[in-house]
Amino acid sequence: MSVLLQIDFPFAGPFGDEMTAGFRDLAATINDEPGFIWKVWTEHAGRQEAGGIYLFTDEANAQAYLHKHTQRLQGFGVSGIQAKIFQVNDTLSVLNNAQLG
Amino acid sequence: MSVLLQIDFPFAGPFGDEMTAGFRDLAATINDEPGFIWKVWTEHAGRQEAGGIYLFTDEANAQAYLHKHTQRLQGFGVSGIQAKIFQVNDTLSVLNNAQLG
Numbered sequence: 565m566s567v568l569l570q571i572d573f574p575f576a577g578p579f580g581d582e583m584t585a586g587f588r589d590l591a592a593t594i595n596d597e598p599g600f601i602w603k604v605w606t607e608h609a610g611r612q613e614a615g616g617i618y619l620f621t622d623e624a625n626a627q628a629y630l631h632k633h634t635q636r637l638q639g640f641g642v643s644g645i646q647a648k649i650f651q652v653n654d655t656l657s658v659l660n661n662a663q664l665g
Numbered sequence: 666m667s668v669l670l671q672i673d674f675p676f677a678g679p680f681g682d683e684m685t686a687g688f689r690d691l692a693a694t695i696n697d698e699p700g701f702i703w704k705v706w707t708e709h710a711g712r713q714e715a716g717g718i719y720l721f722t723d724e725a726n727a728q729a730y731l732h733k734h735t736q737r738l739q740g741f742g743v744s745g746i747q748a749k750i751f752q753v754n755d756t757l758s759v760l761n762n763a764q765l766g
Binding site: 568570572580583584587588591592594595600601602603604605606607608609613614615617619648649650651652653655656657659660661662663664 | 669671673681684685688689692693695696701702703704705706707708709710714715716718720749750751752753754756757758760761762763764765
């Protein structure tokens with residue numbers, strides 16, 4: 565059963581294409597994180613927020629990444645991070661077209 | 666650019682296989698919602714929470730579904746619903762193996 569990590573936080577930008585350019589190198593490194601499966605990058609310029617939805621193979625790797633990412637965000641001066649880890653109900657998710665593997 | 670809806674709320678169960686059995690019929694109907702692409706079903710028995718991460722084609726359909734789903738949850742007696750809608754950064758998400766279409 566895979567594990568989902570949802571994170572969002574106040575973010576002053578960049579958004580959109582500038583976000584893509586600024587974080588492309590970081591994104592490439594995330595593919596190498598232990599147990600990482602996929603990430604959806606989320607952003608909302610109007611609310612000045614950003615975040616991510618991650619799928620990991622197991623809870624220990626999700627917790628380890630959350631710890632690492634929280635420290636990195638705090639290093640960028642980000643506070644007010646909201647994060648939750650959930651188990652994934654695989655059967656219902658596959659029924660609703662989610663890609664889990 | 667697709668749109669992501671994240672929802673979680675206090676939930677007394679059922680979890681796991683019983684959740685699958687109890688919500689299979691509801692899940693099937695979600696595939697017919699306008700603009701719906703996929704949903705990951707999330708649950709955490711220890712915290713007594715559940716939720717979902719949804720991808721929609723556009724913000725109007727995500728907002729319409731959030732309104733409908735909030736009313737349904739409230740009809741089940743659920744309160745304390747946390748929900749946010751974000752734009753998806755497609756390029757970074759595809760780089761991190763996310764399925765967006």
